[in-house]
Amino acid sequence: MIRLERPTRSFPLSAGLLLGLGLGGFFDGIVLHQLLQWHHMLSSWYPITSIENLELNTFWDGVFHSGTYVFVLVGLFILWRSGRRSHFRWSTGELIATMLIGFGVFNLVEGVIDHQVLGLHHVNETVPRDEWLFWDLGFLAWGGAMVVIGAMTMRRRHG
Secondary structure, eight states, rough: OOOOOOOOOOOOOOHHHHHHHHHHHHHIIIIIISSSSOOOOOTTTOOOOHHHHHHHHHHHHHHHHHHHHHHHHHHHHHHHHHHHSSBBBOOOOOOOHHHHHHHHHHHHHHHIIIIISSSSSSSSSSSGGHHHHHHHHHHHHHHHHHHHHHHHHHHHOOO
């Protein structure tokens, strides 16, 4: 007798990655831009030395937040749509792992592109300028650690 099994729907990794990217951006924007006020989106190019520069930076912080919001919305959409399918396999471990990877990738991409290549801003512009690089490198190390921990978690789950 031939036994037909329904295909198992695996966890949508893209949902976790997008949620992690968005949450990484939210953390950066909310904690570093707004609460700690260490930098703003364009604060190395347009230092917060005038109302005009503050308004310009606040606008681009909003554009940045809008992009991270889109990542979260698309991640939630993918997760919702996948979860409504029959035989969907929920996995808290894979969700956490992929969100860590996404958050870490956000830090790595943002840290390399915005901090180093374009010099739009640096992690902590409230410290002396000669210390900015150390904060930027710490941000990159933090992102790299999240990617490694997330990847190790995924690897353990898929042995």
